[in-house]
Amino acid sequence: MSAQTGGAARFVGASVKRREDPRLLTGGGQFVDDVQLPGMLHAAFVRSPLASARIASIDTQAALAVPGVVAIFTGADDFPRLPPWWPSEANVPAQHPLAIEDVRFVGDPVAIVIAESRYIAEDACELVDVAYEARTPIVDYRAAGEEGAPVVHAELGTNLVAEMASPPDPALEAAFAGSDHVFKETIKSHRYAAVPMETRGFVASWNKAGGELTVHMAGQAPHVARAYFALSLGLPEHAVRVIQRDVGGGFGQKAFQARDDMAVLHAAMRIDRPLKWIEDRQENLTAATHSRHEQITIEVGVNNDGLLQAIRLDHVLDAGAYPAMPAEADPGLVAAWFPGPYKVPHFGFRNVQYYTNTTARGPYRGPWLIETTVRETMLDIVARGIGMDPAEVRRRNSIQAADQPYQLHSGIVFDRVSPAETLEQAVEMAHYAQFREEQAAARAEGRLLGIGIASYIEPTAFGGGRSMGIEAATIRIEPSGKVTCLMGLGSYGHSVETTMAQVVADELGVAFEDVTIVQGDTASAPVGGGNLGSRSAVIGGAVAGMSARKARAKILDLAGHLMEAAPDDLELVDGVVSVKGSPASSMALTEITQVAYNGADRLPEGMEPGIEETTRWSAPFVTHSNATHVCMCEVDRNTGLVKLLDYVVSEDCGVMINPMVVEGQISGGVVQGIGGALLEHIPYDADGNPLAVNFKDYLLPVADLIPEIRIGHIVTPSDTPGGHKGAGEGGTIGGVAATVNAVADALAPLGVTITEQPLSPSRLLALIEQASA
Amino acid sequence: MSRQQVEMTVNGRVHAGEVEPRLTLVDFLREDCALTGTHTGCEQGVCGACTVLVDGEPMRSCLMFAVQADGAQVTTIEGIGGGREGLTPVQQAFMDNHGLQCGYCTPGFIVTVEAFLRDTPSPSDEQIREALSGNVCRCTGYQGIIAAVRQAADQLAAEARS
Numbered sequence: 052m053s054a055q056t057g058g059a060a061r062f063v064g065a066s067v068k069r070r071e072d073p074r075l076l077t078g079g080g081q082f083v084d085d086v087q088l089p090g091m092l093h094a095a096f097v098r099s100p101l102a103s104a105r106i107a108s109i110d111t112q113a114a115l116a117v118p119g120v121v122a123i124f125t126g127a128d129d130f131p132r133l134p135p136w137w138p139s140e141a142n143v144p145a146q147h148p149l150a151i152e153d154v155r156f157v158g159d160p161v162a163i164v165i166a167e168s169r170y171i172a173e174d175a176c177e178l179v180d181v182a183y184e185a186r187t188p189i190v191d192y193r194a195a196g197e198e199g200a201p202v203v204h205a206e207l208g209t210n211l212v213a214e215m216a217s218p219p220d221p222a223l224e225a226a227f228a229g230s231d232h233v234f235k236e237t238i239k240s241h242r243y244a245a246v247p248m249e250t251r252g253f254v255a256s257w258n259k260a261g262g263e264l265t266v267h268m269a270g271q272a273p274h275v276a277r278a279y280f281a282l283s284l285g286l287p288e289h290a291v292r293v294i295q296r297d298v299g300g301g302f303g304q305k306a307f308q309a310r311d312d313m314a315v316l317h318a319a320m321r322i323d324r325p326l327k328w329i330e331d332r333q334e335n336l337t338a339a340t341h342s343r344h345e346q347i348t349i350e351v352g353v354n355n356d357g358l359l360q361a362i363r364l365d366h367v368l369d370a371g372a373y374p375a376m377p378a379e380a381d382p383g384l385v386a387a388w389f390p391g392p393y394k395v396p397h398f399g400f401r402n403v404q405y406y407t408n409t410t411a412r413g414p415y416r417g418p419w420l421i422e423t424t425v426r427e428t429m430l431d432i433v434a435r436g437i438g439m440d441p442a443e444v445r446r447r448n449s450i451q452a453a454d455q456p457y458q459l460h461s462g463i464v465f466d467r468v469s470p471a472e473t474l475e476q477a478v479e480m481a482h483y484a485q486f487r488e489e490q491a492a493a494r495a496e497g498r499l500l501g502i503g504i505a506s507y508i509e510p511t512a513f514g515g516g517r518s519m520g521i522e523a524a525t526i527r528i529e530p531s532g533k534v535t536c537l538m539g540l541g542s543y544g545h546s547v548e549t550t551m552a553q554v555v556a557d558e559l560g561v562a563f564e565d566v567t568i569v570q571g572d573t574a575s576a577p578v579g580g581g582n583l584g585s586r587s588a589v590i591g592g593a594v595a596g597m598s599a600r601k602a603r604a605k606i607l608d609l610a611g612h613l614m615e616a617a618p619d620d621l622e623l624v625d626g627v628v629s630v631k632g633s634p635a636s637s638m639a640l641t642e643i644t645q646v647a648y649n650g651a652d653r654l655p656e657g658m659e660p661g662i663e664e665t666t667r668w669s670a671p672f673v674t675h676s677n678a679t680h681v682c683m684c685e686v687d688r689n690t691g692l693v694k695l696l697d698y699v700v701s702e703d704c705g706v707m708i709n710p711m712v713v714e715g716q717i718s719g720g721v722v723q724g725i726g727g728a729l730l731e732h733i734p735y736d737a738d739g740n741p742l743a744v745n746f747k748d749y750l751l752p753v754a755d756l757i758p759e760i761r762i763g764h765i766v767t768p769s770d771t772p773g774g775h776k777g778a779g780e781g782g783t784i785g786g787v788a789a790t791v792n793a794v795a796d797a798l799a800p801l802g803v804t805i806t807e808q809p810l811s812p813s814r815l816l817a818l819i820e821q822a823s824a
Numbered sequence: 825m826s827r828q829q830v831e832m833t834v835n836g837r838v839h840a841g842e843v844e845p846r847l848t849l850v851d852f853l854r855e856d857c858a859l860t861g862t863h864t865g866c867e868q869g870v871c872g873a874c875t876v877l878v879d880g881e882p883m884r885s886c887l888m889f890a891v892q893a894d895g896a897q898v899t900t901i902e903g904i905g906g907g908r909e910g911l912t913p914v915q916q917a918f919m920d921n922h923g924l925q926c927g928y929c930t931p932g933f934i935v936t937v938e939a940f941l942r943d944t945p946s947p948s949d950e951q952i953r954e955a956l957s958g959n960v961c962r963c964t965g966y967q968g969i970i971a972a973v974r975q976a977a978d979q980l981a982a983e984a985r986s
């Protein structure tokens with residue numbers, strides 16, 4: 052807990068049941084598709100069936116003749132070019148809401164059809180006649196930089212998005228030369244996606260007379276979206292209101308709005324009626340963003356004692372046609388945060404990113420997690436190579452408490468992290484030594500058991516003075532004595548209506564039930580950064596606490612005046628102000644609010660009426676959480692099927708507001724990691740057609756695949772108010788690597804090295820057969 | 825397209841209307857009956873988000889046409905718990921065990937589990953996992969959901985004994 056806690060901590064640290072649940076459990080949630088406005092029309096998109104083509108002509112006549120079709124917009128309707136989300140040094144093409152002359156991936160939006168119902172809009176889409184002149188696409192990002200490769204954006208003259216490299220370093224070369232062993236592998240990450248259960252969606256209504264646009268959306272950051280919409284649409288920021296009530300997951304995919312999203316808003320402003328667009332699942336799997344398609348060639352210099360000497364990375368990324376995040380972000384994070392929890396004296400990197408005629412790369416929970424996947428799978432390859440247990444290799448190289456603050460090559464400083472501690476706790480919880488014995492016995496019978504470890508240090512809640520690192524909370528003690536806290540968050544399942552109320556209730560000294568959190572609406576909340584980047588607890592929790600303390604101070608000042616006591620002698624507990632040590636002398640909060648709102652003549656000299664306090668706070672550059680995952684599995688030799696036996700996480704996210712919620716975030720994240728490692732995949736054929744466009748082909752983890760996930764906590768408070776660290780993404784970051792390592796360990800006796808996922812039965816069977824051939 | 829008359833009882837109330845034969849049951853429930861608690865995640869019968877009870881049996885309302893439910897008794901999430909009685913033991917167990925985060929998949933899970941525990945009063949852990957495996961949740965990692973079904977099953981079994 053923070054040193055300045057007002058009341059005793061009764062709610063922070065407790066697994067308080069969620070506020071959000073009763074409505075969601077009884078069908079009372081309000082998701083964007085539940086919004087019905089009078090006169091509302093429906094949109095559907097005509098999308099490119101080709102990966103690369105010139106649009107020769109578009110004939111909308113037959114479609115427009117369908118009864119119930121109201122309008123059709125195409126690239127010829129001049130929806131303005133999208134402004135960039137960020138300034139970027141990269142080669143960035145013009146982005147238009149609808150394709151103008153060229154289509155650049157299967158799913159590229161070509162036309163938007165507006166009709167009285169979604170059924171009619173889809174019928175009409177079929178009748179929009181688009182003549183394409185097909186071109187040869189570039190599909191393989193590893194070939195996109197080659198001489199003569201088709202160029203995705205002709206205006207750029209190259210497929211190169213951006214590249215970065217560390218300066219030449221003779222000491223690095225010398226360290227490799229001096230190492231007892233050097234291992235080198237190319238580890239590939241396949242293309243998969245965030246797949247929120249609720250797809251993207253909007254209901255936009257333009258009030259022409261009032262000059263106001265109201266946008267209900269499935270999003271993650273209402274104010275960030277509002278600013279972007281205003282800029283894109285040429286409206287004053289305050290003329291746009293963004294509302295998100297309940298949102299069915301996002302995981303990064305809904306953090307930034309893309310071309311088709313903007314087409315919906317432009318269309319809404321050209322018709323006089325509210326417009327709804329709800330993405331269908333096929334669109335979500337083809338036209339919303341994809342993630343994680345990249346590879347890293349890693350070289351590791353290591354000595355016989357297991358101590359790492361040098362690491363070099365060569366990172367190549369697939370940006371797709373219209374990347375939905377700044378090009379520098381993911382490779383930059385990988386380069387700056389490698390080698391994570393281990394001490395490595397010498398490090399170098401290069402990265403390069405290319406455009407391809409495929410769906411855009413976009414953020415998905417731990418967008419840079421290849422950093423962990425590559426490091427941790429490589430550490431196991433190294434351990435096998437030098438004949439040392441993987442846990443021991445990690446133990447010998449881990450950053451210890453005594454090493455901190457520990458500075459990486461990039462200048463990033465790790466402090467208040469506990470990688471050595473989570474490693475030990477995880478290994479212990481997994482009964483590691485015992486599993487090794489069972490594994491040896493099983494191997495003697497020809498069975499393939501495996502155990503995999505993955506550790507990481509995760510940058511969370513980026514601050515450093517930019518908008519994402521700044522958050523505000525307005526706390527209003529209502530005339531009734533109840534508390535409303537307004538925040539610029541955009542929960543899509545994070546439980547902030549519960550967790551923020553826990554913080555506020557504690558800091559104020561009122562009952563949890565008396566605090567309501569209002570978020571997800573730009574009309575009520577102060578400007579904030581929304582829910583992304585594992586920031587809501589760290590930054591939101593801090594600022595909610597600060598505002599609560601301000602409000603509490605005012606309550607005590609006023610109470611002191613009314614009770615003729617020094618404010619310092621007063622306490623506020625359970626909504627009652629009393630003199631410390633003599634509870635008989637007290638005033639209920641409602642008596643105080645009566646004076647604040649309805650008795651200005653009784654206020655002390657100079658005090659404003661009402662009790663409403665806002666704090667806006669800029670978080671420090673970054674807050675680090677860390678964890679170690681251990682996955683245990685058995686691979687069936689005959690079918691290649693992976694059965695997960697057990698899964699352990701030891702994590703350190705600092706002070707937990709609500710352990711139940713933290714564990715929920717971890718479990719959900721781990722299963723997304725497992726899904727990525729074993730099942731989820733959107734392959735493309737050579738012509739640029741995506742081959743998993745529905746849930747029959749895009750396999751998601753379900754309950755019978757998932758073992759119990761056991762979670763241990765190490766609590767090293769951060770130096771931010773409240774002591775919290777982000778917990779949103781870590782589960783996924785460790786989940787991929789631990790699962791891959793468990794399977795690789797199971798197959799180790801066959802002499803198999805795994806450098807590619809997903810670890811589907813067919814891939815594993817091929818490896819097993821290859822090994823026994 | 826020629827319209828067809830359809831009439832069904834949803835959560836105890838009769839809903840009648842003229843619909844296109846191709847209108848799915850889920851769209852009829854959400855739009856014509858204004859019962860938006862039933863969600864769609866795939867419209868292909870895979871994710872289970874749209875599960876409702878049709879004559880007591882869990883059905884994927886994205887795979888059925890409204891006209892196929894003509895004359896049926898339909899129960900949606902709005903017909904389970906809530907109101908004066910509060911949450912059912914299944915819903916309460918989901919709340920107690922953090923069996924939901926965003927809540928989008930939740931109505932489908934609740935409907936599925938209500939029917940499962942009615943038909944399988946003392947399930948094994950394996951039966952629980954299997955019964956849940958037709959529903960996708962992207963948020964929870966299933967831990968809270970599995971624990972919730974266990975709790976609800978134990979509670980319902982204890983109530984049946986007493």
Ligand code: FES
Nearest residue numbers: 865866867872886
């Ligand atoms: S929406 Fe019906 S099963 Fe997915």
Ligand code: FES
Nearest residue numbers: 925926961962963
């Ligand atoms: S709670 Fe979000 S999909 Fe299940």
